Amino acid sequence: MWCSPVLRASLSLGHRSPSRAQSALAQLKHLLEEELEGIRGAGTWKSERVITSKQGPHIHVEGSQRDILNFCANNYLGLSSHPEVIRSGLDALEKYGAGLSSVRFICGTQVLLTPEDAILSDELNHASIIDGIRLCKANKYRYKHMDMRDLEAKLQDAQKYRLRLVATDGAFSMDGDVAPLKEICNLAQKYKAIVFVDECHATGFLGPTGRGTDELLGVMDQVTIINSTLGKALGGAAGGYTTGPKALVDLLRQRSRPYLFSNSLPPAVVGCASKALDLLMESNAIAQSMAAKTTRFRSKMAEAGFTISGNNHPICPVMLGDARLASMMADDMLKRGIYVIGFSYPVVPKGQARIRVQISAVHSEEDIDRCVEAFSEVGRKHGALP
Incomplete structure (x- = not known):
């Protein structure tokens, strides 16, 4: 199996004498500095700025x-x-405390899709979606960005699998473009696939009432699964959610390890997000x-x-x-x-x-x-x- 020089140097540290370990550490530092210098030289070094006030314009x-x-x-x-959002968060904090200090439940190891299934993903989907797909056991297809001919070709090839799931961002965070959900849903219907949309950069403000790209494009009844966040437009704190058929949500509660092995949201986050939704529903x-x-x-x-x-x-x-x-x-x-x-x-x-x-x-x-x-x-x- 191939192993990078940096990783080889790291793995070898625990198997050497002190002097050889120091030499290996020096080698590792040299390799790391070379890589960092390459990043600086390419102009892609990313400095972190520190904001010392609350979020706002x-x-x-x-x-x-x-x-x-x-x-x-x-x-x-x-x-x-928003003052009402902040007040709601403080009320929840005072009533329920800082958090529940525990994961939800210690059990469950299975996944939703299996090697019998296929997942088809837009090539410019967010990195979090891509990482999730890599962990999935389903057969993986990547179609060209918003290219419906390429998606159709891959859906045709994926007919040999039990389930087919098309995964796309609703709005793509690096490019500011919106997925052609009408065309995606039409293809999904034609090839008996289900549609998953990540709405993190759409929830709260796209569509006549802010429900997202599926509302904007008139396909709310054709998108099966929606994943979104509370950490952006809806107060900007943390957390997220998945919506879909009740049986699917129940199964995720039973078998989704990211859900089972994470703490429930802090009460203040829930209070803020709830008030944000109230404000959006009002106007x-x-x-x-x-x-x-x-x-x-x-x-x-x-x-x-x-x-x-x-x-x-x-x-x-x-x-x-x-x-x-x-x-x-x-x-x-x-x-x-x-x-x-x-x-x-x-x-x-x-x-x-x-x-x-x-x-x-x-x-x-x-x-x-x-x-x-x-x-x-x-x-x-x-x-x-x-």
């Missing part, structure tokens, strides 16, 4: 004395610091506000000469191509009081580096315009604009 960042405009959060609806005004601001940002950036990837989604990737350029521009944006992050390999493919901007309902029109103005200044400075 304006934040404080360690090392900066000025107020920073935040365009780099999944706080799409601005609910993470769609927040989601409509976010949509209008997304349109404003995308149109003004296009007028300035930037290429913005994706559909009319609040994830607005400013496509730059070069990793070093994306990193330098993001650093200069921070100097101008705008918090954004450059994304490069391995988060996105080589040659497709970008700055991902995320619009929130709590951004003002002045905030949007200030961000576009800063991008234009920085873009001209670094040659990204004429």
Whole structure:
């Protein structure tokens, strides 16, 4: 079996004399430094910034004395610091304490899909979906991004298996585009497959009432399984959920190890998320506000000469191509009081580096315009604009 030089050096440390172990450690450090230097040289080094205030459109960042405009959060609806959401979380904390200090139940080892089944995944699905599929025992297919002809060809090949599950993001987090769920559901019906959609970047704000891409595209009755999060638009704390047929949910409760071997959500998280859902059910005004601001940002950036990837989604990737350029521009944006992050390999493919901007309902029109103005200044400075 092939083993990387770094891993070989690590594994050998416990089987050597002290002097040889020190030599192996020196070798390991040398190999690690070489790899780190390669990352720096490629311009893909990712520095971590420290936010010293609560989440919101304006934040404080360690090392900066000025107020920073935040365009780099999944706080799409601005609910993470909404006073009613915070109050609900505090009420739950006072009533139930910090947590239950235990996993849900100690049993169960089986999985939902078996070697008799097949799973078909969009090639640009989120890494968490890809990792989950790797752990699954089903036969695996990967179809080209939103390519329905390729998906159909793979569904035809997968007819030999018992169950076929098509897995896709509803909205793709790096590109800001929305899966063609109508076409996917049509193919699933044709080839007797079931559809799984991850709605982490859609729940709360896509669709007339914020139920996600299946509502947006009119296929709520055709999507079998939905997975989503409480850690983005719905308060931004933590946790997630799966919806589907009752028998499926019951089976997951019995056999899903990530569920069985994790603690239940802290009461404060549940309280915050419940209030966030209440606010959304009462009115769609927040989601409509976010949509209008997304349109404003995308149109003004296009007028300035930037290429913005994706559909009319609040994830607005400013496509730059070069990793070093994306990193330098993001650093200069921070100097101008705008918090954004450059994304490069391995988060996105080589040659497709970008700055991902995320619009929130709590951004003002002045905030949007200030961000576009800063991008234009920085873009001209670094040659990204004429």
